[in-house]
Amino acid sequence: MPLAMLRKGETACIKEIIGGRTAKGKLTDLGFVSGKKVKIHSSSGGPLIVALGDNRVALGHGLAHKVMVDTEGCES
Numbered sequence: 118m119p120l121a122m123l124r125k126g127e128t129a130c131i132k133e134i135i136g137g138r139t140a141k142g143k144l145t146d147l148g149f150v151s152g153k154k155v156k157i158h159s160s161s162g163g164p165l166i167v168a169l170g171d172n173r174v175a176l177g178h179g180l181a182h183k184v185m186v187d188t189e190g191c192e193s
Contacts, residue, residue: 118188120155121165121181128156129186136183147174149184154191 123129131153134141148169149155159166164175176184 118186119182120184120186121178123157125157125160128154129188130154130191132185132187134184140180140183144180144184
């Protein structure tokens with residue numbers, strides 16, 4: 118499921134990044150890599166505020182739809 122579909126407070130693991138080279142590069146530079154745990158801090162209308170480890174990242178819904186996550190089987 119896309120990261121954009123998660124609700125506030127939900128945690129998931131990144132499974133893959135879909136999209137073109139530019140989108141994948143931007144997301145990778147921000148720390149969105151396969152296997153990393155993410156948590157939604159805010160998803161109320163504007164950009165998603167996502168926790169990646171100790172960092173918080175604001176992510177637009179377009180890019181958030183390119184991050185595929187799984188809410189089960191998160192190892193780390």
